[in-house]
Amino acid sequence: MADNYSNLLNPELSISCPFILTLTLVVEDQVKTHSEANLKYMDLEKKSKTSYAKWFPSVEKEAKEWGELRQRLGSGQSSVVSYFLNITAFCKDNNETALEVEQDILNSFRKNGFELISPRFNHMRNFLTCLPFMAGKGLFKQLKEAGVVQRAESFNVANLMPLVADNPLTPAGLLAPTYRNQLAFIDIFFRGMNNTNYNMAVCGTSGAGKTGLIQPLIRSVLDSGGFAVVFDMGDGYKSLCENMGGVYLDGETLRFNPFANITDIDQSAERVRDQLSVMASPNGNLDEVHEGLLLQAVRASWLAKENRARIDDVVDFLKNASDSEQYAESPTIRSRLDEMIVLLDQYTANGTYGQYFNSDEPSLRDDAKMVVLELGGLEDRPSLLVAVMFSLIIYIENRMYRTPRNLKKLNVIDEGWRLLDFKNHKVGEFIEKGYRTARRHTGAYITITQNIVDFDSDKASSAARAAWGNSSYKIILKQSAKEFAKYNQLYPDQFLPLQRDMIGKFGAAKDQWFSSFLLQVENHSSWHRLFVDPLSRAMYSSDGPDFEFVQQKRKEGLSIHEAVWQLAWKKSGPEMASLEAWLEEHEKYRSVA
Template identity: 25%
Template sequence: MALFGGKKKTQDPLDIAEAQRLREQQEIESEFLKGITTLRDLIAPSSLEVQGSYFRLGTKYGRTLYVYGYPRQIYTGWLSPVINIDEVIDISMFIYQVESQVVLHNLQRKVGELEATAQVLAERGRVRDPGVEAAIRDAEELRDQLQVGAERFFRYGLYVTIYADSLDELNFVQHKIETILGQQMVLSKVASNQQEQGLNSTIPQMTDQLQIRRNMNTGAISTSFPFTSADLTQDKGILYGINMHNNGLVIFDRFSLENANMVVFAKSGAGKSFTVKLEALRSMMTGSEVIIIDPENEYQRLCDAVGGSYIRLSLNSSTRINPFDLPRVIDSDDADDALRANLITLHGLLRLMMGGSQTLANGVTTPALSPAEEADLDQALIDTYARAGITSDPLTHNSPPPTVGDLYETLLHMPGNGPQLAQRLRKFTTGTFAGIFSQQSNIDINNSMVVFNTRDLEDELRPVAMYIILSYIWNKTRSNQKKRMLVVDEAWQLMKYDDSANFLFSLAKRARKYYLALTTVTQDVEDFMSDKMGRAIVANSSMQLLLKQSASAVDMLGEVFKLTEEEKKRLSNFPVGQGLFFAGQNHVHIQVIASPTEQSLITTNPQQLQQAAPAQPEAPSASTS
């Protein structure tokens, strides 16, 4: 040991204690940091397993595909169906710019090779190759564009990684992607034995480990612009809501489709009446007339706000509708058939009045009228019109029409089944239901909004009333053709009876010819769709709106509308006002929205109505002295 100045240098005890304290503090911090969960730990999967044709991230299966072939011409939006597919996918695009001078040199050499090939074929007398000639034209055109700076050249790589919960589902999604691309002659393959590189190329870390690229010029590469989404926006129409795919506006004109019919399916409280009232209010702003059949008194506030006609039908009201009214048709071809068409309509109505068809326990349906009774009734209807001076001659159709009371008198004095039929009809002439449908009409629907309220009608009379109302509206529609919207709320009440269901279906088929848009609203989806007429009405409607559904109705609607599994899951869990909006071949996830003013006019929420109602002043209390 070396000594300096005869003294030994010793360490200060305070320094030793401080050093010990620092070491202990570092050890404590080190142990603390070991127990901290980092962001990387939170987002990382529990495991990663890579196979030749797929990989597995935790419990999810995945597979990467790459695109290697394109058609000679490709059009804008070709990638949109893949981007908008209702599956979990990742898409990566890698675009590398290439110097134009290098491309021009290569194109010059390529054109020389192609022309030499064409010349050799010609010298040998072989049939010309259209593919070679097309390649020469394309190369020359691209050279011209590059030379003047109108085009640039790029190397383009496109990779798609799909995810699923099982291998079977993964194969199904792959088939969907390949089908969509194959329809446009775009060829894709699975990145075999390169699934890890494919995953790394599609996660957001900017690494192209697959390096499978295709030459493209500016025009071709612009067609693959990725920021596209399902869109239902037109230059004209009304606002239906917000597109939840891209936060765009769903603005649509239903009259632009092959027919303007629409069906609205939703469970109670999902917002179907709110949506229909909102559409009606906005359609009036574009010049449409709106006619509504209201079985629950939900449309009165809206009707009063816009100055419409609110027609309340009940045995106690003074409203009268004569089912024998004939349309004043301008078209000569329709005028010749006006009486015959109304006779057919009256046959269905009278079957309803006389009890309707009955379905027995064994499933056999018995008609309301026998063939002999049908024949007698037909003759009685013709005679009743004839006594009023109305025949098949259109010139006689301006005469005052007969009534149900006139038909009763005709039947009563007819031989055969006439008196018996008159007795079955008597309750509508002099019995319990007399008055409302047995006298001349005293209503006029020449208003921008007309609402027929059937809430106070007896259950037995309601289907008859709805049938007569629809017939009356149809006659008016044929008489004066203009842009109209007819809303049939709670349409399941009509579908319970064969005759009224047939009439509604006939209305759906013929409405387009008379510039009429039929909106059918129902909450009883199972009964509506199980009936063949209900399915036919849906088939004749170019627009559909599916709001929140009961679990029992989801599978049926999924089969009818070809919904994906994800859409079926959403359909039973949509919040109020959200749903699937179908228009022609397109459909989007929509959120129906209204302004505060519209909300106050159309809401049926009791709490909102109570808040909007003006406060009532308290009655003064009596004082005692």
């Protein structure tokens, strides 16, 4: 029934105004209907064996149907029901508008084979039928006399019940109405969705509305007292960060120390070893012997200087070991030591990237509620980007573990197809472990890419596949038509035909003023739209001209709030004016009250 008043594939075949859909039914007397079925069957059976059947071939089919019906009626499996299906729509008191709404309703039901009849001079009668207990007071008799009451089996009538089965998802959260205009809320930390974790994977092309969808989720976490860390490439979260009083850091200014915040080397040695291993070989070419030697160097460096230890100390230990008599007759071990010395030299104090990893005061502090890390400046240095990303992931995981478990924690990795392009299997394993254990600490990872292929294909990195496989929430927005068609050819079982058609019809957020997306939570799938007010649209916008407009206004001396306000008026002037008028009107009523 829901497809009649709101067609998923053809939104124009929907009822666009408030309406009441009612089904009034009466179960007829079983004995009488059984006798009627017997008489009908016997009459049609006799006709089907005469020349009458040659002129009316359908008589044999009718005889068979009545024969089956009388058997079901006789055994009590079914009943005959008289019913009246009625739709009452509420629109503007305008003849032209009323005619348009009437045609919308007729066309919407006609698509599925229902021919409705518009009442003439009987609107009050039909409206009264919508009210509870009114049909029994003589109205149903009038409906029968008017010839608008139909008859069918109970099973068929049950399928006409005006039930809306869209799942509201959670009691509160981000408002995302379903495609059938039912209220639904998204809260990734809600415990009643049968989800195994709170992680989310999001994929959609440029302009699909990814940042506009994720930024409200970030705000909800911050409003609850939690913290959020965003890895970005392209300044898409800069306005939100400034609005929320967060800390915005450029990748060029990031400073780390692998030995910072360590209190127990026995618990942290392997983590530091893994970090240095990825820094030394982003492609994962170190073997177990390399890592064993590196672990010795990490422990020795920390025991000597504790938190003041640097990568230089690790390299010095490796050099001393290479020159020691212990390995004098082990050329293979010495070769491995020399390899790690060369690989880690670029991260020493005087090395190419030494300034990033030997700081006395690391850039990331635990007191910031929102941190946005812009990593676009490191993209042309892939080795450094991998080292920085892995260091950041370790920092996030440690902060999640050290904070109270009832505190909501969120890590957003935007442009994940670039930031998670690790060849090192160790990174994928680390991410998989982090994504699985974050739930215990009320933590969530949101990973965003441009294309589903970046997550779920043979071309995807092990880290990206780990992020996809360990995300209970999956959001599919508008996809590149060509890439999505190719993906469906390679993986035909991933989406149902209806889902493919629906995703293919998704439009760009800036063109239709809302985001369309498919939400999958484990085995549950639902279709949603996200509508955002003009002020939030301006703040969440990652469009190039919008970003430049805000930056120009900031240079002119305006605050971030004033700059976003002016952008909202520039992009959505009439909408802002109507909202201000509505606000003034309701403020007036409030003051009077």
